Amino acid sequence: MQVRVRSTTSDEYAGTRGRARRFRRPAVRTVVAATVLTLALAGCTSEGGASRDATPSPTPVSESTTPPTTPLTFGVYGPRDEVAALQGVVENYNSISDNGDVEVRPWRDHDSLVADLESGEDLPDVFMASRDDLAWLQEQELIQPVDELLDERGVDFGDGYSRDALLAFSDDNRLQCMPYGVSPMVIYYNKELIDFAKMIRRGLDAPDLSEGDTRWSFDQFAAAAGFATRPRRQTRGVHVEPTLRSLAPFVYSGDGPLFDDDEQPTSLSLSDDDTRAALERTLELLRDPHLTLTDKQLARATPLQWFKRGRLGMIEGYRSLVPELRTIQGLEFDVMPMPSLDGAATVGEITGLCLSAATASSAQAADFLVHALSTPSVTRVTRTGYLVPANLEVALSDDFLQRGRSPQHSEVFTTSVRSMRLMPLMESYAALEKAVAPRLRELLSVPILDLDALTEATDEASRRVLAPETESESPSPE
Numbered sequence: 001m002q003v004r005v006r007s008t009t010s011d012e013y014a015g016t017r018g019r020a021r022r023f024r025r026p027a028v029r030t031v032v033a034a035t036v037l038t039l040a041l042a043g044c045t046s047e048g049g050a051s052r053d054a055t056p057s058p059t060p061v062s063e064s065t066t067p068p069t070t071p072l073t074f075g076v077y078g079p080r081d082e083v084a085a086l087q088g089v090v091e092n093y094n095s096i097s098d099n100g101d102v103e104v105r106p107w108r109d110h111d112s113l114v115a116d117l118e119s120g121e122d123l124p125d126v127f128m129a130s131r132d133d134l135a136w137l138q139e140q141e142l143i144q145p146v147d148e149l150l151d152e153r154g155v156d157f158g159d160g161y162s163r164d165a166l167l168a169f170s171d172d173n174r175l176q177c178m179p180y181g182v183s184p185m186v187i188y189y190n191k192e193l194i195d196f197a198k199m200i201r202r203g204l205d206a207p208d209l210s211e212g213d214t215r216w217s218f219d220q221f222a223a224a225a226g227f228a229t230r231p232r233r234q235t236r237g238v239h240v241e242p243t244l245r246s247l248a249p250f251v252y253s254g255d256g257p258l259f260d261d262d263e264q265p266t267s268l269s270l271s272d273d274d275t276r277a278a279l280e281r282t283l284e285l286l287r288d289p290h291l292t293l294t295d296k297q298l299a300r301a302t303p304l305q306w307f308k309r310g311r312l313g314m315i316e317g318y319r320s321l322v323p324e325l326r327t328i329q330g331l332e333f334d335v336m337p338m339p340s341l342d343g344a345a346t347v348g349e350i351t352g353l354c355l356s357a358a359t360a361s362s363a364q365a366a367d368f369l370v371h372a373l374s375t376p377s378v379t380r381v382t383r384t385g386y387l388v389p390a391n392l393e394v395a396l397s398d399d400f401l402q403r404g405r406s407p408q409h410s411e412v413f414t415t416s417v418r419s420m421r422l423m424p425l426m427e428s429y430a431a432l433e434k435a436v437a438p439r440l441r442e443l444l445s446v447p448i449l450d451l452d453a454l455t456e457a458t459d460e461a462s463r464r465v466l467a468p469e470t471e472s473e474s475p476s477p478e
Contacts, residue, residue, distance in 0.1 A: 069099045070361040072368060075127030077107040078386065081323065085381040093371045099364050102126075117142075125359040126369055129177060131168050131350035135425045138176065144357045147175035149366035155373065165390045168422065169352045177352035178373060179390035183318040184348040184416035185249060187221070187339070188325070188407075191332040193228035193235055193313045207336070214336060214409050218253075221314075221339035222285045228313025229291050237291040238314040239303040242440040244268075244433055245347055246316055247282070249338040252345035252421050254278020265424050266467035268436065270455035278341055279443070280451060286444055295445070318349050319413055323385040326406060335407040337416045344419040388413045428465070435465045 076086045083106045094100035105124050107113035114133060117123060123142055137143045150157075155178075157166060165179040199206035205223050207216040216224075225237030240246050244258070251258050256275030259265035269275055286292060293303060293312065304321075306312040308328050316338075325333055338346040353372060359365045371377060378391045379399045389395045401410045426432065439458040443449070 069101050070364055072102045072126065072359070072361070072365055073105050073124040074102055074368070074372070075105045075107065075113060075124030077110050077113045077128060079320075079323070079384075081384045082381060082386045085384050088380055089372055089377045092377070093368055097367070097371070099367060102368055123356045123358060125356050125361075125365045126372070127354055127356070128180065129352055129354050131352065132425075132429060134169065134171065134176060135427050137354065138171065139427070142357055143176060143354045144362065145174035145176055146178050146355055146366070146369065149355070149362060150175075150178065150370065150373075153366060153370045155370060160392055161390055162392060162417065164417070164420065165350070168350050171425075177354035178369065179350065180353050180373070180378075181351040181387050182348060182390045182417050182420070183320065183350075183388040184337075184346045184413060184420050185245075185316055185318060186335045186337055186346070186412055186416055187314050188307065188317045188321065188333055188335055189224065189314045190228065190307065190310060190312070191334055192310065193230075194224045195227075196224075199223065199227055209409070214412055214415070215344070216336055216339050218250075218281065218285075218339045218341045225285060225288075225291045225313060233311075235311050235313065236293050236297070236306070237312075238285070239293045239306070239312060240286050240316060240444075241303070242437070242444045244436065244440070247279070247440070247443075248421070248423065249346045250282040250341065251275050251278050252347075253338065253343055254281065254341040255343065259424060262424060265426075266463060268459045268462040268466075270458050271452070276451060276455055279455070281341060283443060283449070283451075287449070319388045320349075320386045322407065326385070333406050334409055335412045336409070337412050337419070344416075345421055346416050346419050347423070348417070348420045388417070426466075432462060432465045435461045 074086070074090055076083055078086075083104070087104050087106075090102045090104050093102055105127075107116070110128075110130055113127070129137060129143075161179060162182075165182050166175060168182075169175060169177045169179050196206040196209055200208060204227065205217075205220050207213045207220055221238075227237070228235060229237040248258055251270075254274065254277060256278040257269040257272055258275070260267045260269050270279065293306060297306065301309075303312060303315050304317075307315050308325070308331060310331060325331060337344065353369055355362065355365050355369065373391065375391060375393050378387075378389050378394045379397070381387055382389050382394050382400050383402075385402065387400075389400060394400055395414050400414075423429075436458050439454060439461060442454055443451075443458075446454075
């Protein structure tokens with residue numbers, strides 16, 4: 001299968017999925033995207049712009065006669081509680097708007113929505129999408145840019161959203177979808193197995209949370225894994241999945257490149273000297289059979305199940321894990337950022353709200369989009385506990401931090417957004433993961449590791465997906 005990739009607009013976020021289709025556009029550099037986006041949205045931050053505290057009512061269309069309303073659909077996916085909150089957002093809009101005639105179309109999860117769209121099901125007028133879908137949505141011409149429509153309605157881009165979140169959904173010098181959720185990968189840890197204060201008293205290297213220090217080094221991360229491993233209680237310290245997404249934060253943190261090019265990659269770069277150095281430091285811990293889950297343990301239960309049972313000290317995860325972990329009686333957990341080798345780095349899940357290119361009324365769809373993005377509407381969804389809102393006012397509020405409930409340090413999610421890195425947008429990230437999966441499993445499990453040979457083999461496997469045309473070229477028998 002041939003997979004082509006598109007340019008990324010920022011190196012501050014990470015995470016791709018995409019679709020298996022032939023597609024390539026000219027690269028759009030971050031500085032160009034930022035400059036054009038700033039110019040396009042300059043009116044949003046001038047005096048007289050709409051306040052984030054304004055009511056969520058959409059701005060009416062200024063016409064001499066009221067146009068007839070068009071029924072709209074809002075495509076959403078997620079856990080039941082989150083979908084119910086989104087349903088409440090729609091009901092509120094319908095009750096206060098003269099144009100209110102919006103219906104929710106729910107999907108069980110992101111993959112279910114994408115599968116239906118790929119099979120030809122009609123696209124909702126407004127719908128949730130992953131940043132990973134952006135290449136495919138644009139290639140199929142399914143969406144329309146939202147910057148001008150939202151600018152006309154006074155949406156606060158300048159102060160209300162981080163520049164990085166906006167750039168994550170920018171391409172071709174336009175804001176393609178509006179960022180809605182920005183959830184960085186963090187480390188969840190069991191507070192009973194890992195007590196940083198006790199570690200400090202014993203002379204172990206650990207972050208001092210009493211001083212507000214929610215950063216930690218890789219050495220401190222390794223010390224915590226050792227502290228959580230208790231043979232008598234049959235507990236293990238840490239588990240990291242053998243995937244590109246899970247290993248990427250360690251590579252980036254060690255100043256290693258993951259791809260040979262951040263905009264149009266033709267190969268992974270695990271054999272790069274800096275990347276190998278970062279992996280060598282990381283694998284010393286992640287391959288330790290005394291500190292990590294064994295193959296037998298993984299055959300009996302997933303890492304998340306071991307964590308829920310109180311038998312695993314640390315796992316990687318996103319904000320969406322919080323409500324599920326809160327239901328486990330007796331489980332005390334908190335979060336820390338991804339550990340730092342040479343600098344802070346992580347990847348993340350980024351969702352946005354997009355407008356269908358085929359909607360019968362772009363104006364009415366944009367009016368509803370403004371309502372869905374408003375602070376009261378985002379607050380309603382954020383209270384369910386799954387969402388890290390791209391809306392900065394809500395992200396910094398108690399509605400997100402939820403003081404008095406686990407995790408105690410929810411601000412780790414918002415501070416980690418600054419360290420998020422974007423991998424290139426590609427149309428089949430899943431194909432790439434599948435191609436290199438056997439090699440990555442070997443990185444973490446083979447008894448005797450030849451790192452040079454294995455990283456070169458992994459890069460070779462990636463080229464068969466990212467640049468199959470070069471792989472198929474071979475010298476003639478002469």
